[in-house]
Amino acid sequence: MIDHLQKIIQQRGPIQTIGVIGMGYVGIPAALLFAHVPSVKMVYGLQRNSLSSGYKISMLNAGELPLKGEEPNLPGLLKEVIALKKFRCTDDFSIIRSCDAVTIAIQTPFLNPLDLIPDFSALEEGIRQVGRYLTKGILIVLESTITPGTTIGIARKILEEKSGLVAGKDFALAHAPERVMVGRLIQNIQEHDRIVGGIDEISTSRACELYSMVLTKGKVIQMTATAAEVTKTAENTLRDLQIAAANQLALYCEAMGVNFYDVRAGVDSLKGDGITRAILWPGAGVGGHCLTKDTYHLERGVQASGIEPLDFPSGTDSLFVTARKINDFMPDHMFHLLKDGLKRIHKEIRGSRVALLGWAFLANTDDARNSPSELFYKRCLEVGAEVRVHDPWVKGTLISSSLEEVLTGADAVVIFTGHREYLSLNSQEIRKVMKKECPIIIDGRNIVDPDQYINLGFIYKGIGRGDKNNHQVITCPLQ
Known part of the structure; x- marks a missing residue:
């Protein structure tokens, strides 16, 4: 008997439209690499139009990289996917409705490390935005480094409350942490092994499908x-x-x-x-x-x-x-x-x-x-x-x-x-x-x-x- 979520995913077909939330050192190279995959039709870079980071939207859409420092192959890749019209940056999170998969890469600092209370306010707001526009069969992946237990805990809770859908039944949910170093972002995403952990086997499998598209030397390592x-x-x-x-x-x-x-x-x-x-x-x-x-x-x-x-x-x-x-x-x-x-x-x-x-x-x-x-x-x-x-x-x-x-x-x-x-x-x-x-x-x-x-x-x-x-x-x- 085919699982309910598996049936919905099969009806959706392969991952072709992707949303990447957070246009920083993690989100930008990931979005551009996804957009470079021939089978992917469109990638949306989702960025809040805030005073501190809203400038990234127009820069990226003009083919200009907002990251400074040397990042081999990244500037050229941006220009290429812009020319192919396969990448666009936007602050319109409702575009998530059209996505097969959405990744979230938002910083997770501690306001005071001594009290062991992380500041998840920005991440939680990003998750809420996703929850508002969830559709059945979508894959949601947290890439941010988070306190163990966050994916099956607060992240799942927010997504279900905002969408009215159930994780593992109506949509797939996974954690696939970024493993990049500034100065070699593209190389790290392609060549480092990718840790992928879903809340269930179907979520893990769907997330593996997503990241396998951009791996060259690296392999997928599955876990919870x-x-x-x-x-x-x-x-x-x-x-x-x-x-x-x-x-x-x-x-x-x-x-x-x-x-x-x-x-x-x-x-x-x-x-x-x-x-x-x-x-x-x-x-x-x-x-x-x-x-x-x-x-x-x-x-x-x-x-x-x-x-x-x-x-x-x-x-x-x-x-x-x-x-x-x-x-x-x-x-x-x-x-x-x-x-x-x-x-x-x-x-x-x-x-x-x-x-x-x-x-x-x-x-x-x-x-x-x-x-x-x-x-x-x-x-x-x-x-x-x-x-x-x-x-x-x-x-x-x-x-x-x-x-x-x-x-x-x-x-x-x-x-x-x-x-x-x-x-x-x-x-x-x-x-x-x-x-x-x-x-x-x-x-x-x-x-x-x-x-x-x-x-x-x-x-x-x-x-x-x-x-x-x-x-x-x-x-x-x-x-």
Whole structure:
């Protein structure tokens, strides 16, 4: 006997019209890739016409990409699907009535991570909009990173209340979390395996049909909706943990006067069957929308949707929350390195001029969401320092595009982002522009040669560079 939902889906036929809600780093590349599939007739990018993001509608329809930074193949793909008249961006959510499938990619931050209450207001409004225009046989997929239990819980509840339809009977519902990194969006969607979890087998199968259309090297991995939610939050939590391990080891190396990068190479050299000792890189802080919050979604999931009580040492932070605290601490550590560097020339932070290089959290992009640079910037201002910011990718009232302007007269230069423009910094030119007898450089990404700067009279401090952070000061008069 054919299931009621399966019968409705068979009557609909293959997925040909798709709606993608949320025109950001996730939604735009997904929509364009769907539109590029020959069997797909039309893809609608659904975007609220708000003051903060409404501009994306006209830009996308004109073939202009609102995302900055380098995104290989994305600009050309946009122009191609626009020319083919297979993609259109709109704020008219009633177009959902004509769609066979709708994906939702809306950010899910925490207003205060410590209380483990996620801010689902934007996501819930997006789900309500979908619910108002649901038709029988449609597939709804949540791509946002969400607290485990959300798909079968609040998302299902809202969709059913707004539509009067029943999930699993009248429409399919699934979770297929995005797995993309800014700077390689198209490649990630096509080549990464896709986690797909429906609320039932039919929903899972229909979602697999949708994502199989855009996969090249990647394959579909099927599981339940809640397992898919745990998978996404866990993979980001584990990466955050790996970064925290590198950061803590770097702090240990600084305290013991050794070079973290020598230690890392030594540990990584141990290879063989069943041996895994790979270490990530330490840095000035972890930013972005995902790693800074997904630990808390996982923690919240255990509390909100756990089937049994969690058996864990009483009064102890989880390993994952501890890792999050370590990574959140790194901008403070950069501040401490700056303070120590200034102390070596008998100068206080108050009244000092600081050149902050890099506002984006990720190299060679304009993505400044939850940037660790901002935390450092605010800390410096609180103690009376003058901070000038440079970033070749990010635009803003606080940010200068002129490196020389930011460096001129600065007491210290602090590198927060590993942009390619900073890889070729000229130590002699920097010293001339700073016009200081003992200028200071704080390297948060290990991108400069310490000896080159030390030999020119700089005070050098770097994350993980215990071998250099207390170097002998070399007097080198300005020319």
